Amino acid sequence: MIDILMPRLSDTMEEGAISTWHKHPGDPVAAGDILVEIETDKAVMEYEAYESGTLVEILVPEGENAAIGTPIARLNDRSGDENVSLPQVAPPALAATAAKPKHRAATPLVRKLARERGIDLSSVTGTGPGGRIVRADLDALESVPTPAPLANEPVETGSPAPAAAGVTALPMQDGRETTTVPFDPVRQAIATRLTKSATTIPTFTVTASADLEGLLALRVQLNTALRDAGRKVTVNDLMVRAVALALRERPGVNASYSPEGRGQTLLHGRVNIGIAVASPAGLIVPVIRDADRMSVTAISAQTRALADKAANRTLNTVDMADGTFTISNLGMYGVEHFTAIINPPQGAILAVGAATPEPTLSGETLEVRRRMRYTLTADHRIIDGALAAQFLAALTDLLEHPLRIVA
C-alpha cells in the first residue's frame, strides 16, 4: 500500500488545493495516468501516478487543501501489506460520497448567483422543497432592511420582529452592501507573499526619468521594418531588454537576499526578468529567461505567449520560476509614476509609468517631448542607494540611446 502525498509543484508552494480527482476509489491506476488536478498558488497542474495499482481511498476531497507531504490518497500497489478485506471492494460510489463535503441543496441558478454575488450559501436558509435554497431566498436576503449595527441599542420587545424569510445569519449588516469574495489559492499567495515582503524587507525607492523620443522613434522604425513579418514590438519589450542590459552593467542589482549564516547576497549569473501580468486569476509573474541574450523580437514573442498562457490559466511553474528581477508596467493605463512591492526573494523591482508629453527646455527653446518615469524599489539589506542610482543611470542611458538596446 502506498500513500500518495501532496507534491511540491512550485518553489513557493506551501499547500495545494485538490481541484479534480481523475481517479476514484476502486479505479485501476497505471503509472503515468493522471491521478488528480492540484491548484497551487500559481496554477492548476495535473499530477500523474508514479506507480501502478488500484486507488483505494481518497483522503483529501475536491475543494480541500493539504500541506505538502500530507497523504492525499492511498494506492494499493499489490505490495502485499494490505489487509485481506480491501476497502476498494466497497462500492466506489459509496466511498466517493463519504469523502465529499455535506451536500447543501440549492438550485443551479442560486449557485450561479451566489458565485457572482459572493454569497456564502451556508448562511442562507432554503425555503424550497426539503430546504432547497431557491432564488427567492437570495432576493429576500438582499431586501432585508439593514439592522442598526449598534449592539447596545435597546431592542424593541413589544412586537416580535417579522421573521426575515430564509435568513439565519445576516452577513451584510454593515450598510456598505458588502459582498464577500473568498480568496482562491492565487489570491492567497499574493496576500501572503506580499505581506511578508512589505513587512519584513527594508526597502527604499529611487525614481528617474528618460527622454523617450528616441526610443519611440526607433520603435516606429522597427515596427515598419517588421510589418511584413507580421511582428511588432512594444515599449515594454524594449524596456525588458534595456533593464536586462542595465542589470548586466550593475550585477549587484540582479541579486537576492538569503538569511543563511549571518546573511548572504546571492548574485545571479543569469538575467531572468519577471513581468507582472494582470490575469483572470490575479497578479502573476511569468519569467523571460536570459532576457539580456534575447533579441527584442524574441522577447516580444515570448511575452505574448506567456501573457496568453496567463489569460488561459495554463502557465506552469517552470514559466514562473527562477526570476531574478521583476518589471511592473502600468504605463498602458496612463499611470505617471508609482512604486511596487518587491517580489521575494528578488532584491528589486522596477515600476514603470507611461511616456507622457512634457514641456522641455532644449537650449533656449521650449519643446514638448515625451518622458517616462520609473521607480526602483530595492531591498536595502543587499542594495545600497548608490548602487540603485547607478543602475537607474545605466538604464536611463540605454533608454536615451535606444540603438544600444537593439545592438
Added chain:
Amino acid sequence: MSVITYRQALHDALRSEMLRDENVFLIGEEIGLFEGSYKITAGMLAEFGPKRVRDTPIAEEGFTGAAIGAAMLGLRPVVEIMTINFSLLALDQIVNHAAKIYGMFGGQAKVPMVIRTPGGGGQQLGATHSQNIELYYAFVPGMKVVAPSNPADAKALMLAAIRDDDPVLVLENLALYNTKGEVYDEDVPAEIGKAKITREGSDITVVAYSRMAAVALQVAEQLAESDGIDVEVVDLRSLRPLDRATIIASVQKTNCAVVLEDDWLTYGIGAEIAATISDGAFDWLDAPVRRVAMAEVPLPYAKPLETAALPSADDAITAIRQTLDAVARRR
C-alpha cells in the same frame, strides 16, 4: 384572414398545393369516395380525379411503400394514414426506407413525401386507436415531424411539409379538428424547425405541442386571471428538427419550466425537452423541470377512466402551481 377550423385549414392547404403543383397527389384509405374518415379530403376526388386522389386497400405498408417509390421518382405524395396507430403497419417503410434513402444512397434520390395522420385519445376509441406515438418518428434521423396546435399552423406547416424535400410526418389531432382560429387566406408556409412563443410571460415556461399546446394557452389565460401568474407558452410546432434555442432562451428568462405532452411520460418527448433545458439552461434553473403526461397505461375505453388517464388542464395547473411554490414565487 378568415376564421376557419383546423380541419378546413388542412383541407385548404392540400387543395392549394394540388392546384399549385401537379406532382402532388393524395393516397390513402377511403380518402376518395368516402372523402376521408375525418373529411379532410372532402371534394378532392371530384375536383382532381382518381389519378391524383388514390383510394387504396387497407394495406398501410403497401401504399406507404408505393408513395416512397413515387417520391423517389419525382412526385410529391401526401399519404393519409387514418390514425397514427395504423402507421405501425408501415413502420418499416417509414423508418427503414423513407428516412434513410437519401442518406444511404449518397443523395441520389430524395423522398419528398408527406404522411399526414392524426393522433390523440379522448374519443373512446380504445387503447389501440388512441395513441400518441409521434415520438417513434421524431426519434429517427432523416424524418421531420411537425405538430400544429391551431388552424393557422395546420395550414402553414402542411404547406411547408408538402414543399419540403424530406419525408415529413404531419401530426394532426382528433381533438383539434373542430377548433377554430384565424388563418391567412394566402399560402404562407411555415419554417419547419421553428418553435413559436404563443404567449409571452415572465414567471414560468410551459413547453408543449399539438393538443397540449392549445391546452397550455387556455391554462395560461386561466392562471393569469385566477393567480396572477404570467405563463410563457412555447409551442414546439416541430418535434424534429427541435428548436432547442427557443426553449433555452425562454427558460433562461423564467428560470423554471413545465412540459406538457399527450404521450407517455417515460422516454417521452418531455424527457428530451427536460434534457435540452438541463443542457442549455442549467445555471438558470431555479426548480426541477416538471412533466405532465398521460398515465402509463393502455388508454382505457370507459369514459371516466379515459378522462382520468389523459393529461388535463387541471393537471397542468397543478404542476405549474407546484413548480412556482417550489421557487417561492407564487403570489
